[in-house]
Amino acid sequence: MMIALNKPLTPDLTKLTAYLTQVNESGWYTNLGPLHEQLTKRLEAYLGVENLLLVSNGTLAIQVACKTLNINSAITTPFSFVATTSSLLWQGIDTAFSDIDRRSYNLCPKALDKTFEQDNKYDGIVATHVYGNPCDVESLAKVADKHNKKIVYDAAHAFDVKVSNKSVLNFGDASTLSFHATKVFHTVEGGAIIFKHKADFEKAKQLINFGLQTDGSLGEPGINAKLNEYQCAVGLTLLDDIENVIKHRASLFNTYIGGLKDVVELPQWHPQASLNGAYMPIYIESVQKQQAVMKALVKNNIQCRRYFSPSLDVAYSNQKSFGCENSHKIAGGVICLPLHAYMSNDDVKKIVQIIIKEAI
Numbered sequence: 452m453m454i455a456l457n458k459p460l461t462p463d464l465t466k467l468t469a470y471l472t473q474v475n476e477s478g479w480y481t482n483l484g485p486l487h488e489q490l491t492k493r494l495e496a497y498l499g500v501e502n503l504l505l506v507s508n509g510t511l512a513i514q515v516a517c518k519t520l521n522i523n524s525a526i527t528t529p530f531s532f533v534a535t536t537s538s539l540l541w542q543g544i545d546t547a548f549s550d551i552d553r554r555s556y557n558l559c560p561k562a563l564d565k566t567f568e569q570d571n572k573y574d575g576i577v578a579t580h581v582y583g584n585p586c587d588v589e590s591l592a593k594v595a596d597k598h599n600k601k602i603v604y605d606a607a608h609a610f611d612v613k614v615s616n617k618s619v620l621n622f623g624d625a626s627t628l629s630f631h632a633t634k635v636f637h638t639v640e641g642g643a644i645i646f647k648h649k650a651d652f653e654k655a656k657q658l659i660n661f662g663l664q665t666d667g668s669l670g671e672p673g674i675n676a677k678l679n680e681y682q683c684a685v686g687l688t689l690l691d692d693i694e695n696v697i698k699h700r701a702s703l704f705n706t707y708i709g710g711l712k713d714v715v716e717l718p719q720w721h722p723q724a725s726l727n728g729a730y731m732p733i734y735i736e737s738v739q740k741q742q743a744v745m746k747a748l749v750k751n752n753i754q755c756r757r758y759f760s761p762s763l764d765v766a767y768s769n770q771k772s773f774g775c776e777n778s779h780k781i782a783g784g785v786i787c788l789p790l791h792a793y794m795s796n797d798d799v800k801k802i803v804q805i806i807i808k809e810a811i
């Protein structure tokens with residue numbers, strides 16, 4: 452049997468149908484309806500955050516966050532999913548790259564400080580908690596304060612991750628989530644922005660509804676980025692079991708770590724972070740060994756993926772780069788292994804054995 456890289460969570464149809472029936476009976480399909488309200492409140496309580504605004508996907512979440520915070524130019528990480536950069540470019544944001552930390556694969560605070568010393572014109576920082584591993588949020592906050600910059604965290608991978616028991620979504624001026632079907636928690640397509648300040652939340656709430664103000668008058672031009680009631684129904688259904696899902700994913704992640712820590716390089720996790728088991732990245736420097744591992748996995752019907760590659764400063768070479776050697780190195784040797792809620796610890800052990808055979 453094939454072991455897939457990822458498998459979306461399947462909502463229980465009985466529960467889902469009960470929610471959808473409510474929608475059909477009320478005739479309220481979108482525009483901040485009752486299920487939207489329920490999902491917002493339940494997510495705020497579950498995640499331990501305030502000022503959570505549901506939106507239609509994680510890409511628009513980044514764009515609306517930047518628009519709300521008046522970020523027109525930004526320094527970002529070269530090591531992330533393409534949407535972290537493409538969303539900024541689509542928004543017309545002057546985007547430049549600063550390198551990642553060699554060990555954590557997240558935006559490097561020291562390199563970022565040097566970047567701002569060289570060129571201080573940028574309004575903001577857009578950093579990804581890559582693979583659900585929190586950035587060095589304390590050091591990044593110091594750099595942002597020193598240079599007077601706003602921070603948006605792309606937390607698409609970091610659903611329910613905590614740093615010292617506090618949600619990672621509480622750091623920065625805004626954090627964005629993706630609820631795409633492949634994510635730890637999903638609404639098929641969807642996302643959210645968590646703002647530090649209530650005033651930003653209120654502004655964004657109008658911006659995602661065409662810029663219509665509460666009294667119906669027109670404010671700053673907005674966009675349509677609302678999450679509809681059918682999708683909220685999927686979220687409410689899946690949320691019931693999410694704690695168990697995350698526990699299971701974290702246990703699979705730990706089994707991988709136990710088996711692979713002396714075999715391949717693994718990203719260095721933030722020491723105070725909780726795990727959500729979103730992804731299982733490994734790094735193999737030798738091209739020959741990388742290829743041998745990937746070939747052996749494919750032969751055994753196990754999916755894997757070069758993720759994230761290429762480094763985004765290479766993909767978008769017209770944008771300014773302040774030097775991204777670490778990102779080039781990691782993008783050249785990183786492989787993501789299968790990790791999803793429907794896998795067992797035995798599946799993980801089987802994968803570990805194949806890697807041990809090829810990588811040592």
Ligand SMILES: Cc1ncc(COP(=O)(O)O)c(C=O)c1O
Binds near residue numbers: 509510607
């Ligand atoms: C790091 C990161 N940022 C942004 C996105 C975009 O999210 P969405 O697909 O919901 O637009 C994704 C995933 O899709 C992602 O992995």
